[in-house]
Amino acid sequence: MSQRIVIDPVTRIEGHAKISLYLDETGNVADAEFHVVEFRGFEKFCEGRPFSEMPGLTARVCGICPVSHLLASAKAGDAIMAVNVPPAAEKLRRLMNLGQIIQSHALSFFHLSAPDFVLGWDSAPAQRNVFGLMAADRDLARAGIRLRQFGQEVIELLGGRKIHPSWAVPGGVRSPLSAEGRDRIRAWLPEAKATAQRAIELFKKCLKSHGREVQIYGNFPSLFMSLVAPDGTWEHYGGRLCFVDSNGNVLADQVDPQRYDEVIGESVQPGSYLKSPFYRPLGMPEGMYRVGPLARLNVARQMGTPLADAELRYFKKLGRGAVNSSFLYHYARLIEILGCVERIEQMIEDPDLLSTELRAEAGINSLRGVGVSEAPRGTLFHDYTVDRHGVLQRVNLIIATGQNNLAMNRTVAQIARHYVRGTPVPEAVLNRIEHGIRCYDPCLSCSTHAAGRMPLQVRVIGPDGQVLQELRRG
């Protein structure tokens, strides 16, 4: 008699989803599925709008990472206008993206993931949250909150608001950094750097006692994709697309983002509103690839800043050619935080940040524009087709989390196969399965361009449809 276990919703991620585990007659996991069951439809209802509205519209796909959509959308508009934005505007956009990555990664590590591996998978659920983390190490918890605050302040000092800043526009940005804002950012840097380094040391210590998790949590071969600079330096805003395999071999390098669809296809999976992109030359499922911090660090040869480069060298030793364990997304995130802080340190004295030469003006010079940037969770694509008046005819959004969909499925199945032996399934095991998802830090609000809340329910269903076990949270 086979059974189905459902974890619904998955907790401590952004957005909501459910996980279904299908057990065979022996009580072992035969298959697993990660469902996203919300739908919003940005790609359709944006048709008919002027492309110039899209940064403001698509920023509202998500209240968690609006900056990512803002920047990708503005870049798509740049391409439609066929302009190069002024150098000062590019630097400011980069600065905002660095702030975005810092705040998002800090949230993911300190609030969503650290409670598990610092407090333990089997710790009481009531304590396995940021309050429990505070009880264990108040200074670290406080530092983590302030680190996120720093990233948000960078965004706010540039865009005027933390959430949905309507600042990046096709052709450039609306306003420069003020001298006061520059001083405030500069004042934060020593603390931010120290917190990033402290978090890295903590995680490295945790690694010593989490070898099993490294082996089991999403440890499988796959491709990896991200933007990268021509010399192999880590990129977050510019550069071109690069695919590497699980041994670190380059399959495609310096692919023009405007031609992404020549190398990336999209498939639709039954039972979920997430699209599943894949590397076209290999088809499905061999063309599954991962994006985000793990992918960016596998693709890059160097971070371009001294402390982050030292950590990257250590990181790369954890794999052979490429690091394949999704558990090490956490480490990659921390290295990126450190690299972002160092980059801000390097650029903060640049007088261009205060420049008022920020906009390139032009009409419609291309009927299609693609904007690509690295969101905290991975590569984000905004693909707009317009008519000669600039009115959108077609919109395609490829979201970071959607590109990790197949990998998340596989991660859930891998963890479940190791830990689930029929029912009842202990809560600690359910949390391990959820943590596999949390490694990817998915933003499900974006991935179906969705938002919403779902009731919590875990159900084990027998082949005859009978509910054999039911668990509820909250």
Add this chain to the structure above:
Amino acid sequence: MDRSCRNCAGASGVGPGSESAADALLVIGYGNTLRRDDGVGVYLAEALTARGWPGVEVIACHQLTPELAEPISRAAAVVFADAGFARRQVRMERVRPLTGGTVLAHECSPGVLLGLAQALFGRQPPGWVLTLPAEDFGLGEGLSPLARTGLQTGLRRLEAWVGRWRKGRRRGGASDRAPGSVASEGTAGD
């Protein structure tokens, strides 16, 4: 000192080396101004900023986030102003700190924030929730007639409450209750 700007958390005072304002009452008005009455807390915060009440710091923000714990920990007291779903009356109620529960990226409750302030910064001021009438949470900007009236009532009630609170402080001895606070303070149009 006002640190109000729409949808920011008034972060100008919380960077490294910033000074505390331990005698100030902190009012945090929050909500989504693109969901009509949901944003009435923000409108209240903006109105307070325009009035410039001495000794009152104001933060207008989209949602309550963990970063607010630090300015809360420095305040003498804190009032959270928000829309009340299907509420037709202005209410001012004491909120107790919570030391558990979910702290999400984009959502904290007033009680959780008070708990965070204590847990992280070692201090937790008394807190109140000012609930404002709201009925229209549809897409769009602007307030319904109910929310507009409730906003004015809320401002009057808050001003009176602040006066009583200051008097109570001048008499000395931190009171655990807002002087003269009641659970219900009349209808929105009162």
